[in-house]
Amino acid sequence: MREIFLATFLAAATVADLKWQRVPNQLILLGYLEGLMARVSGEGLHGAAEGVLAGLLTIAAFYIFYMIGAVGAGDVKLLSVIGLTEGIAFAGQTALYSLFVAGVAAVIFMIKKRQVAIRFYLLFSHITSCIRQKKIVPYSALEQEGYLHYALYISFGFMAALFRKEFQ
Secondary structure: OHHHHHHHHHHHHHHHHHHHOOOOHHHHHHHHHHHHHHHHHHHHHHHHHHHHHHHHHHHHHHHHHHHOOOOOHHHHHHHHHHHHHHOHHHHHHHHHHHHHHHHHHHHHHHHHHOOHHHHHHHHHHHHHHHHHHOOOOOOHHHHHHOOOOHHHHHHHHHHHHHHHHHOO
């Protein structure tokens, strides 16, 4: 049942992201409430407390990606809804698979636009800049090509993690 909720929730988040280039906080709040209710109905108050902790740990784990500008705040909150509902390990798997799918899409984009060399140059220049400044700075090259609808990749990552969970 939780998986159906999360699939529906992520579909709505993806549509919102594609339409408005953001995931509304009202939708995130609905996800938190639904996830919490699913935890309470399945595992009681202990499960709810565990879910809240997993959601908070998910935010903490992925906040660095927000800080460097790789994902938006809504994307981190989407992953935290997954963490609250299914646990931090499942949220981590979802994030890993979504990163892989987004990476494949990025490589296809770079090849199609004939930008492989310049993109790697920008990436390594950014890494060098972070090392020189001894701090994480936002990756400005991300802003050059427009908006990345990462909720879509989180949805693909969720499906891959769910597929792996079901066939283990």
